[in-house]
Amino acid sequence: MAKHSFDLIVIGAGPGGYVAAIRGAQLGMKVAIVEREHLGGICLNWGCIPTKAMLRSAEVFHLMHRAKEFGLKAEGVGYDLDAVVKRSRKVAAQLSGGIGHLMKKNKVTVFMGTATLPTKGRVSVKTDKGNEDLSAKNIVLATGARARELPGLEADGKRVWTYKHALQPVHMPKKLLVIGSGAIGIEFASFYNTLGADTTVVEVMDRVLPVEDAEISAFAKKAFEKQGMKIMQKAMVQKLDRKGDSVTAHIEVNGKTEKMDFDTVISAVGIVGNVEGLGLEALGVKIDRTHVLTDEFCRTGVEGLYAIGDIAGAPWLAHKASHEGVMVADLIAGKHAHPVKPESIAGCTYCHPQVASVGYTEAKAKELGFDIKVGRFPFIGNGKAIALGEENGMIKTIFDAKTGELLGAHMIGAEVTELIQGYVVGRQLETTEEDLMNTVFPHPTLSEMMHESVLDAYDRVIHV
Incomplete structure (x- = not known):
């Protein structure tokens, strides 16, 4: 087992982790970053960036249909879903590759593999070539989160999708059910509805986009319904019956259960933190509902161990993770660090x-x-x-x-x-x-x- 010593080790190369690594390197630290899948994490590869690329295609498609309003002519307007997806993946790949360049530029050592923390100050990385033993006085957990899956609503990639499946669709939905009207759910609902899918959104809370101001939620609901979406509030999908090329959803609303048929379902019912398999409990890290508990400076209570981004709780936003990464690096370097205030972080939803x-x-x-x-x-x-x-x-x-x-x-x-x-x-x-x-x-x-x-x-x- 090869052994390496660093000043700072970052686990996870998403928008929190890679930014923490760069800032640490800028401050003169010897930095390593461990990533098990893709540099750039979910945001660049399967989240913020590729979804925005797809939504841009939908926006242009929508405007093409409005050409006459602007004194223009556009006939035979259509779309090529495979080409839309291909562009989205190309954008993601370009940015992911850019992170690799930034790591080299800042002399950050990259280990592609799965990390565990056997003891305080040590990280074991299982790579394709074997195990690497890393040590550092300071370690930052930036392992992110993944889609929550509810019993009976699990994705299969064919008819029931998570966000990853929705970014690489195996078919164009004709009749689509979106479970959850947070940012992820409503963005996919907006994208597929714009391309012509008959779209229904089910939200368990009393309004769509429930974290937003009630007046904005009401405005959004009217706009979505005007676009042809069906919005079901205070409703819950109890189970899904899968039958080859269709899915029957049992939806409870107003105390009654309705059965509705769809050809595609997107589940967007929240996220869970990637806390398993790291050895955190043995170190004394406190975890609450899949998220690491920290103080305002992202300290876990275990000396030299920090947690940033989605693993450290709401708001689950890339820019919050990045800012926390900089703050933690500054704190480790002895600089004056300002804690991140959740109420001063903007939330953006790129629906229409x-x-x-x-x-x-x-x-x-x-x-x-x-x-x-x-x-x-x-x-x-x-x-x-x-x-x-x-x-x-x-x-x-x-x-x-x-x-x-x-x-x-x-x-x-x-x-x-x-x-x-x-x-x-x-x-x-x-x-x-x-x-x-x-x-x-x-x-x-x-x-x-x-x-x-x-x-x-x-x-x-x-x-x-």
């Missing part, structure tokens, strides 16, 4: 229309005891939105009435996943309503709606 948010919902702000002011501005009041042909949307802002602090921002509409960062920066800088109202926003842009929403909260809105 897009949804984005940061901070507290209106309900949460009230629950926390804030006296609030709420502003809203519709896309229909914005010149750029009308010029783009994207009048369907709104921006909502929530302020502390006493201090003017921006408590939350919630958006639905075209390109809101890009717009949200303006409010994220505002929260980070502890911006008040006065700062935002005195900021000059360029015209004509969608960002002007951000300004108007703030003005509306204080009864100064101009364009409605």
